[in-house]
């Protein structure tokens with residue numbers, strides 16, 4: 001027993017600026033008190049999570065509750081062996097000083113003092129209604145409880161919100177050092193995203209660490225002069241989105257299965273030296289394996305061509321040419337497009353229109369209810385299905401990246417259920433021109449009845465048409 005640690009099994013020890021780095025499995029007892037760098041002490045209340053880098057505890061400090069990420073000795077030892085432990089700690093100190101880029105980041109708030117051979121930092125606790133990305137990916141949490149999105153829209157919203165988080169982080173001058181699926185907490189009801197593990201965000205990418213499956217291949221290979229940057233993050237972003245939508249590792253195919261043992265050297269080969277996208281159109285050597293990789297085989301064909309193309313560009317051309325990787329703006333555009341295609345049955349089941357035959361009735365695969373194939377609002381870059389609940393967003397009308405502000409919504413008539421209309425949620429009146437030439441002004445809060453061939457002027461010069 002060393003101090004308040006339990007289960008101690010000392011296998012090696014090192015000294016880092018006065019800290020004795022102990023290689024062992026350790027866990028703090030409830031009630032353990034740990035001093036903070038800025039003064040005062042926190043108290044351990046219970047363990048709440050365990051990851052590759054550290055253990056997370058619920059703690060109390062100054063009458064409030066916080067999460068404490070306490071680094072595993074083996075992780076600190078690894079950083080020390082690479083000669084970057086001091087820089088790593090200084091980076092967290094810097095992040096604490098600078099504060100978070102937005103309220104979507106669970107940011108380091110305070111560092112602990114060096115204590116019993118290690119250190120950690122305090123951050124806000126994960127709200128109860130958010131789930132770990134890892135649990136969503138695995139479809140269940142560590143207790144075996146099912147974890148899934150409420151509907152398809154919530155899933156696509158979460159993808160958009162992850163892209164948004166990257167954008168905010170990059171615009172604040174940060175990049176990620178070690179991005180992985182443990183970085184995100186997601187509200188499965190609406191797709192809201194919180195970013196955690198922000199000890200890995202840095203404004204001075206002077207060292208590289210990370211998980212090969214998420215790191216850009218040039219970082220895995222340790223190419224000379226290459227540091228983490230927005231371009232390397234674009235690779236990680238594409239990996240996270242692929243895992244979210246296709247539920248699989250984009251490089252885990254035949255080549256991975258063929259490997260008897262996934263050693264560090266093999267990982268370097270699969271993710272750095274010779275990375276092959278499982279759906280690379282010009283190289284089929286690493287295709288998903290039937291009976292082993294069910295998710296990519298079943299899910300990939302359900303996505304429209306522009307989503308497949310986005311991943312192909314990211315993981316085929318973008319693998320060798322970082323400049324070809326999709327930026328946040330490009331991802332936002334294709335993901336908004338994807339969301340526009342979702343129709344949600346009254347039972348809650350969602351479907352992508354792209355996979356359905358426009359000449360046939362749509363039958364909900366969940367409850368069997370049937371619907372007419374919807375008409376569309378055609379804008380210059382977007383096509384929005386006129387289906388109850390679908391939204392017209394600011395980015396549809398004005399371009400740009402504002403996918404959150406709703407300007408209009410498809411609604412069903414209360415008197416005649418078969419009739420659909422578009423409710424003006426914006427602050428501006430719309431000018432409608434019907435096929436017979438009649439013109440109508442739809443004020444904010446009012447509804448334009450949908451009619452084939454009608455034109456809607458959402459803003460001066462932005463004219464959409466209702467088409468089949």
Ligand SMILES: [Zn+2]
Nearest residue numbers: 345347364367
């Ligand atoms: Zn249904």
